[in-house]
Amino acid sequence: xxxxxxxxxxxxxxxxxxxxxxxxxxxxxxxxxxxxxxxxxxxxxxxxxxxxxxxxxxxxxxxxxxxxxxxxxxxxxxxxxxxxxxxxxxxxxxxxxxxxxxxxxxxxxxxxxxxxxxxxxxxxxxxxxxxxxxxxxxxxxxxxxxxxxxxxxxxxxxxxxxxxxxxxxxxxxxxxxxxxxxxxxxxxxxxxxxxxxxxxxxxxxxxxxxxxxxxxxxxxxxxxxxxxxxxxxxxxxxxxxxxxxxxxxxxxxxxxxxxxxxxxxxxxxxxxxxxxxxxxxxxxxxxxxxxxxxxxxxxxxxxxxxxxxxxxxxxxxxxxxxxxxxxxxxxxxxxxxxxxxxxxxxxxxxxxxxxxxxxxxxxxxxxxxxxxxxxxxxxxxxxxxxxxxxxxxxxxxxxxxxxxxxxxxxxxxxxxxxxxxxxxxxxxxxxxxxxxxxxxxxxxxxxxxxxxxxxxxxxxxxxxxxxxxxxxxxxxxxxx
Amino acid sequence: xxxxxxxxxxxxxxxxxxxxxxxxxxxxxxxxxxxxxxxxxxxxxxxxxxxxxxxxxxxxxxxxxxxxxxxxxxxxxxxxxxxxxxxxxxxxxxxxxxxxxxxxxxxxxxxxxxxxxxxxxxxxxxxxxxxxxxxxxxxxxxxxxxxxxxxxxxxxxxxxxxxxxxxxxxxxxxxxxxxxxxxxxxxxxxxxxxxxxxxxxxxxxxxxxxxxxxxxxxxxxxxxxxxxxxxxxxxxxxxxxxxxxxxxxxxxxxxxxxxxxxxxxxxxxxxxxxxxxxxxxxxxxxxxxxxxxxxxxxxxxxxxxxxxxxxxxxxxxxxxxxxxxxxxxxxxxxxxxxxxxxxxxxxxxxxxxxxxxxxxxxxxxxxxxxxxxxxxxxxxxxxxxxxxxxxxxxxxxxxxxxxxxxxxxxxxxxxxxxxxxxxxxxxxxxxxxxxxxxxxx
Numbered sequence: 018x019x020x021x022x023x024x025x026x027x028x029x030x031x032x033x034x035x036x037x038x039x040x041x042x043x044x045x046x047x048x049x050x051x052x053x054x055x056x057x058x059x060x061x062x063x064x065x066x067x068x069x070x071x072x073x074x075x076x077x078x079x080x081x082x083x084x085x086x087x088x089x090x091x092x093x094x095x096x097x098x099x100x101x102x103x104x105x106x107x108x109x110x111x112x113x114x115x116x117x118x119x120x121x122x123x124x125x126x127x128x129x130x131x132x133x134x135x136x137x138x139x140x141x142x143x144x145x146x147x148x149x150x151x152x153x154x155x156x157x158x159x160x161x162x163x164x165x166x167x168x169x170x171x172x173x174x175x176x177x178x179x180x181x182x183x184x185x186x187x188x189x190x191x192x193x194x195x196x197x198x199x200x201x202x203x204x205x206x207x208x209x210x211x212x213x214x215x216x217x218x219x220x221x222x223x224x225x226x227x228x229x230x231x232x233x234x235x236x237x238x239x240x241x242x243x244x245x246x247x248x249x250x251x252x253x254x255x256x257x258x259x260x261x262x263x264x265x266x267x268x269x270x271x272x273x274x275x276x277x278x279x280x281x282x283x284x285x286x287x288x289x290x291x292x293x294x295x296x297x298x299x300x301x302x303x304x305x306x307x308x309x310x311x312x313x314x315x316x317x318x319x320x321x322x323x324x325x326x327x328x329x330x331x332x333x334x335x336x337x338x339x340x341x342x343x344x345x346x347x348x349x350x351x352x353x354x355x356x357x358x359x360x361x362x363x364x365x366x367x368x369x370x371x372x373x374x375x376x377x378x379x380x381x382x383x384x385x386x387x388x389x390x391x392x393x394x395x396x397x398x399x400x401x402x403x404x405x406x407x408x409x410x411x412x413x414x415x416x417x418x419x420x421x422x423x424x425x426x427x428x429x430x431x432x433x434x435x436x437x438x439x440x441x442x443x444x445x446x447x448x449x450x451x452x453x454x455x456x457x458x459x460x461x462x463x464x465x466x467x468x469x470x471x472x473x474x475x476x477x478x479x480x481x482x483x484x485x486x487x488x489x490x491x492x493x494x495x496x497x
Numbered sequence: 498x499x500x501x502x503x504x505x506x507x508x509x510x511x512x513x514x515x516x517x518x519x520x521x522x523x524x525x526x527x528x529x530x531x532x533x534x535x536x537x538x539x540x541x542x543x544x545x546x547x548x549x550x551x552x553x554x555x556x557x558x559x560x561x562x563x564x565x566x567x568x569x570x571x572x573x574x575x576x577x578x579x580x581x582x583x584x585x586x587x588x589x590x591x592x593x594x595x596x597x598x599x600x601x602x603x604x605x606x607x608x609x610x611x612x613x614x615x616x617x618x619x620x621x622x623x624x625x626x627x628x629x630x631x632x633x634x635x636x637x638x639x640x641x642x643x644x645x646x647x648x649x650x651x652x653x654x655x656x657x658x659x660x661x662x663x664x665x666x667x668x669x670x671x672x673x674x675x676x677x678x679x680x681x682x683x684x685x686x687x688x689x690x691x692x693x694x695x696x697x698x699x700x701x702x703x704x705x706x707x708x709x710x711x712x713x714x715x716x717x718x719x720x721x722x723x724x725x726x727x728x729x730x731x732x733x734x735x736x737x738x739x740x741x742x743x744x745x746x747x748x749x750x751x752x753x754x755x756x757x758x759x760x761x762x763x764x765x766x767x768x769x770x771x772x773x774x775x776x777x778x779x780x781x782x783x784x785x786x787x788x789x790x791x792x793x794x795x796x797x798x799x800x801x802x803x804x805x806x807x808x809x810x811x812x813x814x815x816x817x818x819x820x821x822x823x824x825x826x827x828x829x830x831x832x833x834x835x836x837x838x839x840x841x842x843x844x845x846x847x848x849x850x851x852x853x854x855x856x857x858x859x860x861x862x863x864x865x866x867x868x869x870x871x872x873x874x875x876x877x878x879x880x881x882x883x884x885x886x887x888x889x890x891x892x893x894x895x896x897x898x899x900x901x902x903x904x905x906x907x908x909x910x911x912x913x914x915x916x917x918x919x920x921x922x923x924x925x926x927x928x929x930x931x932x933x934x935x936x937x938x
Contacts, residue, residue, distance in 0.1 A: 087551065394876070396851055411866035414833065424857040426848045426876035433876040435859065441866045 276311030295354025298326025501544025595681025608658025
């Protein structure tokens with residue numbers, strides 16, 4: 018056991034590798050939230066009146082809401098008036114990468130995601146969101162050729178207001194929850210993608226989020242629309258610089274898939290998790306929801322969550338179209354004092370809808386990892402099918418793993434299956450690997466990797482590598 | 498934030514609390530009076546639970562808590578059906594509306610002692626046990642019972658006593674011409690190295706006016722004791738039954754509990770809490786329910802692993818027809834010190850009607866690492882292949898369906914070890930399946 022203790026300590030003490038901050042002049046709105054803040058943001062972004070009204074309505078609702086109390090952790094002490102709601106790099110509207118601040122480019126280089134390299138090697142179009150305004154967009158021309166719109170949210174509001182107006186807030190209404198309301202009121206920027214009818218997007222769309230300016234909560238808004246018969250794979254990854262003060266990240270992601278369309282949304286999340294005593298770290302309170310609106314539409318969420326002090330999100334699918342399907346694959350790794358309360362909701366409304374949930378939780382140190390999910394088969398969702406598997410792995414005796422699955426069946430032709438297990442890594446597995454000459458540390462890494470494999474396999478190539486790296490970093494020093 | 502239901506019945510209860518205390522036929526300890534007052538203030542504040550409470554999210558009492566409900570008063574029970582199970586060789590104890598009826602009960606064998614309300618109140622040993630095991634600050638229905646119960650009895654199994662004959666505690670309720678509310682409770686103490694079987698049946702003849710029963714049962718199972726408990730509900734339509742059961746298990750004790758609802762009870766809510774206080778315990782829980790019409794059955798079980806090396810095994814199975822609603826909430830809690838815990842939990846539902854609803858919530862909360870915990874939950878239909886197979890053997894479709902339903906439930910009731918009791922439950926099962934409205938699906 019002393020060996021275990023040692024290893025545990027090592028694991029707990031391994032520092033956050035991506036903790037550095039970049040010095041770029043940012044224009045910051047003084048902290049505070051009121052109607053003027055919202056008007057300022059809206060004016061700054063030159064938004065049409067309907068959007069300002071949408072924001073104001075959301076703000077009005079937000080101010081009437083109470084903080085939730087059902088989550089499996091103590092609600093952090095957040096003062097919404099202490100947050101600065103707007104921060105934008107001063108240099109704006111760059112036409113090419115050459116104009117991007119070299120320091121910024123270096124930041125990405127440190128993260129191993131140099132834009133140039135990515136452009137050249139992987140053919141991934143990267144829409145970089147640095148703090149709140151998009152400063153570099155690549156492959157836009159190439160995508161435009163086939164009619165794909167992929168731009169920052171702000172640009173979309175200017176250039177494609179009809180699409181934004183039609184779909185904004187239709188999946189996650191501004192009144193949905195506290196953080197969705199906050200986001201709707203003060204969202205700064207984000208990504209927008211529209212895939213036209215019958216187009217199979219030839220490359221993975223990707224955005225790197227990064228919180229940078231001190232005290233500027235980041236309120237991203239992502240809206241993705243896949244028109245009939247189209248396909249898109251979207252990647253989202255986050256790393257945040259080291260901070261001692263808690264930062265709030267309250268994004269909203271809305272996905273809409275029409276008839277025969279398919280959206281695959283992958284996330285690797287590695288915000289700064291706080292130090293080993295749980296000081297600092299990002300609060301990742303995100304509302305992600307998709308609607309499989311058309312017949313035969315398909316939505317797939319994949320997430321690898323290793324960062325943030327508190328991760329609190331439930332990427333969900335509303336299966337509205339007949340024969341539509343939803344998937345949720347998740348790996349959540351928590352250590353030190355991290356908290357993850359994550360899971361999914363599968364709302365079956367259409368006939369013959371199918372959903373699959375695979376959730377793998379890994380808790381180490383003093384962390385707590387919860388799976389919370391809802392599978393709801395409505396009366397009209399005949400012949401529907403759900404399979405859910407949520408496994409938890411415990412490393413060390415101070416951590417916790419929890420599952421709160423809600424299962425609801427309302428018709429006589431659907432089948433719902435749920436299974437969950439919680440255990441630690443079996444001694445005999447470690448022993449087997451030991452006797453093959455693999456030491457404890459590597460054995461644990463191997464077992465954890467194998468444990469998460471089912472989910473990692475669902476990630477696009479570009480992400481699978483980073484995800485494995487992240488798991489490896491998190492297990493660095495490893496465990497017994 | 499007040500989220501409770503404060504209806505006329507609530508007002509009636511609040512008004513009658515003081516009067517009721519004065520009308521008690523016995524002198525209760527100051528201790529108990531204090532607990533009652535505490536509980537009353539909890540109930541007074543929280544009101545009846547509504548669906549806004551997480552624990553009552555899927556069960557609404559609004560329809561059950563009728564305005565005309567009154568606290569049960571004295572009734573003649575000379576003609577009551579005591580619900581004796583004829584084939585069962587058991588010692589019969591009858592509680593009418595929660596009160597012990599000695600003239601209807603058998604003489605107890607050696608090793609087991611029964612205390613009726615008066616005797617319980619006179620016995621100083623029980624003073625700090627009654628309403629001590631079951632205490633929760635946020636459980637309004639439990640608080641309601643603690644504040645208002647008048648009848649309380651104790652069943653004590655002496656240390657080292659092996660009671661071979663099962664004890665059949667027959668809870669029967671009189672049929673009255675007003676809507677009544679019956680709160681009462683029982684304490685079971687199984688002393689060290691004892692072994693006993695307690696069969697509890699809940700029965701009433703068919704009801705015209707609603708009957709709302711609030712039953713709290715506290716149990717202590719001491720070192721190496723074995724206690725088999727069976728709860729068999731045979732209440733008719735118009736009965737609303739809310740039970741809270743708090744079980745404390747000590748070192749190496751074993752508890753086997755079965756929870757059978759094959760009756761026509763309108764609403765049944767069970768809160769079964771098992772606190773594993775010391776090492777090496779074993780807890781086996783089985784449950785079966787078949788719901789027809791507008792029935793609502795809600796089973797909440799909580800197994801709280803507070804010590805290492807405890808095993809629990811839970812299987813609940815149910816069939817839903819018509820517009821019925823079943824709720825299963827199985828919570829397994831593993832505390833930081835409860836290493837080497839094995840906990841298994843399973844809930845299977847056959848959902849055979851488009852108007853019926855199942856809410857299943859198997860929940861694990863684990864704070865120790867060296868554990869094996871798993872749960873499974875399914876909502877599904879009959880296996881078409883099985884149905885087809887039976888039909889190829891010349892069994893009609895309807896008969897085949899019944900056969901499949903029977904075997905689905907039999908899987909659970911076959912675990913009841915007393916043969917004659919198993920037969921009795923099988924009869925209940927067949928009776929339930931042979932009602933006319935089962936031809937659908």
